[in-house]
Amino acid sequence: MSRTHATPVNAVDARLPASGRLADRAAFEAFRAAATRRWDDLWSVERMVVSVGVDSSSLAKGAVEVLAACRRELTGSDAVVREVSGNGALWMEPWVEIKRPGQPPIVYANIDPSEVPALLTGSLEERALGVRDGDAFGGIPALDDHPFFRHQERIVLRNVGVIEPESIEDAIARGAYSAYFQVLFEMSAEEAIAEVTASGLRGRGGAGFPAGIKWESGRKAKARPKFVICNSHEGEPNVYKDRRIHEGDPHRILEGILIACVVCGAERGYNYIGGEYPLAIQRFRKAVADAERLGLIGQDVLGSGKSVAFRVRTGGGAYICGEGSALMFSIMGVRGQPRTKPPRSVEEGIWKRPTIANNTETLANIPDIITRGGAWFAGIGTEGSKGTKLMTVQGPVKTMGLVEVPMGISLRTLVEDVWGGMRDGSTFKGIQTGGISAGPLRDDHLDIPVDFDSMTELGGMLGSGGFVVFDQTVCxxxxxxxxxxxxxxxxxxxxxxxxxxxxxxxxxxxxxxxxxxxxxxxxxxxxxxxxxxxxxxxxxxxxxxxxxxxxxxxxxxxxxxxxxxxxxxxxxxxxxxxxxxxxxxx
Amino acid sequence: MSLSPSTEIDLAVVRDLLSHIRPNDDQEAQELILAALQEINEHFGWVSLAAARLVAEHLGTTENRVYGLLTFYADFRTEPRGKHFMLVCHGMSCYALGSQRLVQHLQDGYGIGDGDTTADGELTIQVVNGCLGVCDRAPFVKLDHDFHGDLTPDRLDAVLGQAFSRGAPGER
Structure with a gap:
């Protein structure tokens, strides 16, 4: 590849693997190898790589203009400009990551479009926040040493803010569909469910029902066809986690749904996305289209003899449609009003057929549980709550954002360290927990661990992981x-x-x-x-x-x-x- | 451009939108009712009764059922929008940082509540009970295609004044 290539994007894309339908497992493996080589080249070749985090919160702050300014400034150079997603740190936005030849990727925070020329010529170095994915460099600390990132353990968010969400090549280079490949060719349904059960994964939508048990009853259900639903409605007024996974790493969600379909023997997967999140819908639809193009969805996937169909449905702004049975009614084109149970949805769901419904974050954990094993996952978190949890905060804290932390972290660490404590002029009064389904906790409760069970005695709840800090001005x-x-x-x-x-x-x-x-x-x-x-x-x-x-x-x-x-x-x-x-x- | 919004939407455009929606069976047709309404609502800002009838006809269902959906789901409007359309985020971050004051101000200063249009047809607002996800810039609105955060009633007036003097956003 020439370093004086005129069209920067093509300089990388020249190494793009062939993108037609992949007929068999060997074709997938070859595609993955090519995508991985392309990814490694991107970071090893002596070339400037500029990444701008664009998601639904940063685009409201000018991230698209920052991205456009970067492209404009670098036209004619051999630099690569990438549109990645935000990394959850709302307080950093808009941010730009620059990897210069011989240097690690360095993240610059709160960049205005007018500052881009100075930023790119290296005269805005005082705004460098940290080095992504590496050690301190030239006096710039590692980003992972920042309190916002230090406590995080990113499994679901591993690729968010790193890959280009609209690139299936990026996703596959970073491991996407490897777990799907495993359940298609190398693992029986029983083995896969055993891993999910061993992981101790509990539903991330709020109720905390063990995912392994749900999958087991889904697999045993006799009626046909069967369906899997990913509940991405997220209608609470204080949660913004699921849309961020869609915006940053849509293939992870899609892979989780496809795995559930194969393992439970479902003919069709659905993702029901809240209508308020246009960018999440757009990027997820792109992911589905790319996966269909490669033959990861459809008849006889990769020659495995297994077939999976897929549909995306979007909500209409009704909070109730986050409730399982209401969501299914909404998919079937009627008012989203819950029904009495039993029958449970694994017995009678969409079109009266067995339906396995999981929350987005639950399904997004599945790929790593398959590839790394249930025991690995169960080693993270607490006795009753395994793994990590996405948590969002709102209110007058200094470093607001979405984080992924191990279950059992103390609420005080979250509020005072991860989220930076209260803004100047604000005094902590309380923290509303459990979205809109539980009560608040006070300062004297902050030392309790955050997991499914610890907060309930006090009237709080983990729920879907949405917290609201409020100060002395709130009655x-x-x-x-x-x-x-x-x-x-x-x-x-x-x-x-x-x-x-x-x-x-x-x-x-x-x-x-x-x-x-x-x-x-x-x-x-x-x-x-x-x-x-x-x-x-x-x-x-x-x-x-x-x-x-x-x-x-x-x-x-x-x-x-x-x-x-x-x-x-x-x-x-x-x-x-x-x-x-x-x-x-x- | 007329100040008063038209009271019917172009049904030829609706037919064209619907022609791309081709269900394979009756179940899929039912699953696509909401999607069809979303496309029409997105295109025109509202769904008229005549458009709802076309949807019912196209997907083999009753207009009662279609209208039942239109009035259940908050994103749909059954009346035209004003020249400008503003989403007022009323999620908890916005609440905790003062969105209630904005809603109050829109009521006192402009005479409009959730779903209303000003008497001069300039502005329609929708108060979003969920969360628009830009929580660090609360309170926050989306006016036409632009985002405005850290709002106070005074700043909201300035934002609206600018938009009104610019005129309506172009037809999409």
Whole structure:
């Protein structure tokens, strides 16, 4: 390859492997070898490699313009400019990674498009944040030594921010479809399920059901056809993990679904993606199209005699469709309203056929469990919660972002170290856990380990791993109203306790916020909550009052101040502002 | 360009969009109802009753069922949008950093709540209960194709003023 090549992208792509349908296992192995050589060349040849992290959060901050500026500046050179995905660190965005000849890849944070020329000519070195995937270099520390990355163990996120998400060659060079290859040719379904069971992997969508047990009953189900669903709806107001996997490493999710199909004997896989995430949908569809082109999806995959079909479906902005049965109804083109169980979905799911439904993150863990073994996975995490967990945070912390940490890390380490502690002017008041399905924890609870079981005694929950830190300016009564009003709006209206109970809760909370509450209202809130919890049909209804109950338990004195003293200590509620200001925002 | 949005969408375009949706069997046809509606909603910003009828006809189902979906899923609109369309993120990060004040300000200053269009037809807003995922720039809105973060009511006014003076984004 010439170092004076005029079209930089082609300089690398000249080594692209043939990209037609791969007829058999040898063809796949040859493709993988070629893709790996291309990847190694990219990083070893004496050439500048510039990577810009573009995902749904960084593109709102100008990452696309930064990428365009890099391409413009480097036109005519032999440099390679790559569009990778963000790496989860929202606080770094937009970031640019530059590998200069003879140097390791160095990441520069918070780059404005106007700064790109200076950045590329090397006169913006003071903005270097760290060296990716290596040791300190020339006074620049390793990125992995930064507190945000130091505690992370990246399995699911291993390729996120590293590969070009729209390149199946990049993904395969970094190991994609190797586990799929194994279950197609080298491993029986029983062996694969044994690894998943041995791994101790529990569902990452919130409930924590053991994945191995679900797969085993899915495999044993007799009716045909069978389906696998990946639940990528992620409709909670405080979680952004699954869309980041889609944006950064879509092939990992697709591989997990395909493995589930082969192992459980399902004819067709589905991925149901929330409609709010256009970039996630776009990149995942590209991944499916590429996998189809190579023959990794379709009839007689790689000559194995096994066939898998695939469909992508997208949601319409209804939170309830994250509930398993509602999601299946949505796929079937009806309103997403949950049904009573049993029958469970492994017995009767989509089109009344056995359906194995897993969360995105659960399936994204599968490839590594197959290639590295269940025992390896079980060596990470705690007794009851194995592996790593994606966690997201919102609120006034310094280094906000998505991280992947081993189960069992303390909440304090997460808040104070990984997420950098509170921003200037903010004092920690509490942390809402479990998305919108559990209660908050206070400063005196922060030393507990984060896993499926430890937080539940205190009324918290791991759930899907979405945390919200809030400070002294947030009124817990108002916060509880926000979350209860969310449930009121998002109730699917099928069953009475949820449909009427949540509006009733909001009414009572509003009475308190207006300064017209009485102590009897607190008892009324608890009683109504109990009815919703015990009588609602689906899992989402059954946990709807949990944030309110948690707030009432953890901050009882603040609720009482509204009622007994007629003041809102933070000055948020209408008690302390004009009476006309009570407008519902839901 | 007229200030008032048209009250029917171009059904020829709808037919063209639908012609690319070719289910192999009845089950697949049902699975594609939502997808068809999403394409129409994406293209026009809303789905009219006449368009819903075409979808029902094309996919072999009833217009009741199609309209039932349109009114269940929050992303669909059954009325035209204003010249500008703004998503107001009301996820928890935005809430914790003041999105409630923006929603209040839109109500007080512009007279619009979730799903409403201003009387002059300039602006339609949708309050997003989920999360748009740009949590470190909360509170956050997406106005037409542009993103604006770290908003206060005053900054929101400035952003809207600029958009109104620029006119509507081009037809896609």
């Amino acid at each position: 817990v009564v108002d916060f509880a109203r926000y979350m209860t009003a969310f449930n009121r709006y998002e109730s699917c209206s099928k069953c009475v306790p949820c449909r009427l109970g949540n509006p009733a809760l909001v009414e009572v909370i509003d009475r308190i916020r207006l300064g017209r509450g009485s102590l009897a209202d607190l008892a009324l809130l608890e009683r109504t909550s109990k009815h919703i919890i015990e009588l609602s049909l689906c899992g989402l209804g059954q946990v709807a009052p949990m944030p309110l109950l948690g707030m009432m338990k953890m901050y009882a004195e603040e609720f009482r101040a509204h009622i007994e003293e007629g003041v809102c200590p933070t000055g948020t509620c209408p008690i302390s502002v004009a009476p006309s200001a009570l407008v519902a925002a839901d």
